[in-house]
Amino acid sequence: MSTGNARAASRLALAAFAAGIAYVPFAAQAEEVVNIYSYRQPELIKPALDAFTAETGIKTEILFLDKGLEDRILAEGTNSPADVIFTVDIARLQNAKDKGVTQALEDETVNANLPAEYRDPEGHWFGVTKRARVLYASKERVGDEPITYAELADPKWKGKICMRSGQHDYNLALISAAIAHWGEEKTEEWLTGVKNNLARKPDGGDRPQAGAIAAGECDIALGNTYYVGLMLTGSDEKEKSWAEAIKVVFPTFENGGTHVNVSGAALAKNAPNRDNAVKLIQFLSSAEAQKIQAEQAFEYPATPGIEASETVRGFGELNADTLPLAEIAKNRKAASEMVDRVGVDDGPSS
Ligand SMILES: [Fe+2]
Numbered sequence: 001m002s003t004g005n006a007r008a009a010s011r012l013a014l015a016a017f018a019a020g021i022a023y024v025p026f027a028a029q030a031e032e033v034v035n036i037y038s039y040r041q042p043e044l045i046k047p048a049l050d051a052f053t054a055e056t057g058i059k060t061e062i063l064f065l066d067k068g069l070e071d072r073i074l075a076e077g078t079n080s081p082a083d084v085i086f087t088v089d090i091a092r093l094q095n096a097k098d099k100g101v102t103q104a105l106e107d108e109t110v111n112a113n114l115p116a117e118y119r120d121p122e123g124h125w126f127g128v129t130k131r132a133r134v135l136y137a138s139k140e141r142v143g144d145e146p147i148t149y150a151e152l153a154d155p156k157w158k159g160k161i162c163m164r165s166g167q168h169d170y171n172l173a174l175i176s177a178a179i180a181h182w183g184e185e186k187t188e189e190w191l192t193g194v195k196n197n198l199a200r201k202p203d204g205g206d207r208p209q210a211g212a213i214a215a216g217e218c219d220i221a222l223g224n225t226y227y228v229g230l231m232l233t234g235s236d237e238k239e240k241s242w243a244e245a246i247k248v249v250f251p252t253f254e255n256g257g258t259h260v261n262v263s264g265a266a267l268a269k270n271a272p273n274r275d276n277a278v279k280l281i282q283f284l285s286s287a288e289a290q291k292i293q294a295e296q297a298f299e300y301p302a303t304p305g306i307e308a309s310e311t312v313r314g315f316g317e318l319n320a321d322t323l324p325l326a327e328i329a330k331n332r333k334a335a336s337e338m339v340d341r342v343g344v345d346d347g348p349s350s
Contacts, residue, residue: 034276036062037069038086040263045086048292052283058276073101073268082268083277091169093125093264094329102266107278113285117324118262118302127262127325128284129299132318133174134258135249136210136221136228142249147220149178149251149259153193159348161197162209162218166344167336170206170224170261175338176331177259180323184334191342201347207231207239214245221246224261225318229298229311248315257321262302263293 038045042062049060065072069087073080085096096102097120104123111119118127135147152161163171178187199218209221210231231243250258265284271277283289290301295309300318307313339345 032057032276033059033061034273034280035081035083036060036086036280037073037082037084037268038062038064039066039069039092040064040086040088044296045293047296048284048289051289051292052280055283056276056279058279060280070096070099070101073270074099076270078270080268080270081272083271083273084280085266085268086264087266088261088263089169090127090173090261090325090329091332093120093127093262093266094326094332096266097122097124101269103269103271105267105278105281107282109282110285113282113287114302115304117322118264121324121326125264125266126281126285127264127302128290129263129294129297130260130302130320131263131299132225132250132258132260132320133170133222134225134315135251136213136223136246137249138213138219139245139247141219142247147249147251149174149253150190152197152220152251153190155193155197157197157220159197159199160219161194162199162212162221163194163202164205164209164222165202166191166339166342171222172332172335172339173261173328174222174259175335176328177253177321177323179331179334179338180327181253181256184338188338188342191338191344195342195344195346196348198348202345207242210242210246211238214242220249225300225312225315226298228315229309232311233298250316250318252319253321256323257319260300260318260320262325263297263299 042064045062053059069085073082085102087093087096102124106123110126114126114128118130119125165171175187175191178190182190206223206227209223212218213221225248228243228248231239234240252258265281267277267281287301287303287306290303290306293299294301298309298312300308300312
């Protein structure tokens with residue numbers, strides 16, 4: 001089959017499963033196409049995929065979904081055309097594995113390219129870029145001294161901290177990491193201290209926390225690194241002014257580093273174009289693709305030593321925690337129950 005035909009057949013496939021019709025791929029297509037189911041916006045992943053196609057001749061087809069990706073693959077069953085799953089956050093990667101829509105991949109190239117702490121030990125998911133959960137701090141009201149995660153519970157910050165819901169994936173991963181470092185009892189004490197230091201009830205996403213700092217409602221807030229890059233370089237003038245009012249502070253755990261999470265890929269359970277899917281995951285793990293991906297989304301390459309974008313380097317030095325993400329993921333339920341027990345989302349006690 002010619003490349004053009006393969007592309008047409010693949011489009012047909014996407015149309016067929018969009019309409020809920022079972023689709024059996026042609027065998028001849030196997031050498032030429034890889035089907036990607038993605039929670040990531042197509043424009044963020046397209047430059048890396050274009051580089052992949054230029055190097056291998058394998059075309060990529062993207063199905064973008066903002067929810068229900070795993071359920072869709074389950075519903076498609078053995079006829080699922082999905083070869084590779086793309087998503088952000090350890091919670092979603094782990095969820096894909098737990099729902100049984102991934103398969104194990106033991107690949108020497110991928111394993112050599114990516115640090116072990118950012119991959120599933122059983123090979124069901126691979127983090128290819130990372131983001132750090134840092135502090136946005138007022139340029140005007142916060143000095144240059146380092147701030148640890150532990151210190152967020154110090155009464156000196158009373159009424160000065162903002163955050164989004166404690167139940168959000170990003171905060172649950174941070175609290176899960178704290179449990180892995182400190183154990184449950186100490187983490188609960190800490191989280192209670194953080195709650196008591198809140199300026200207001202947790203609300204909104206990470207970006208509006210920077211807005212609250214700009215408006216003088218709080219001095220520091222928990223947020224992910226890439227939002228600062230997005231706000232600084234985006235077209236929204238209000239968000240730009242928020243980002244300009246804050247600086248990035250990299251908090252650390254004692255004897256550890258700054259909490260990071262990943263964006264990554266998984267080999268889909270059925271993967272009709274398995275060989276091509278493996279080639280894509282190998283490519284994504286390469287320094288070249290990590291760099292492209294990280295640039296696009298203001299993330300960090302997963303592998304230390306590969307440079308982040310100029311904007312991201314401008315935040316300062318990231319010393320990433322080396323706790324394996326699979327260990328962090330195990331504490332998610334305990335973290336979520338703790339958030340409720342402590343009443344984080346009720347805001348500060350009066
Ligand atoms: Fe995000």
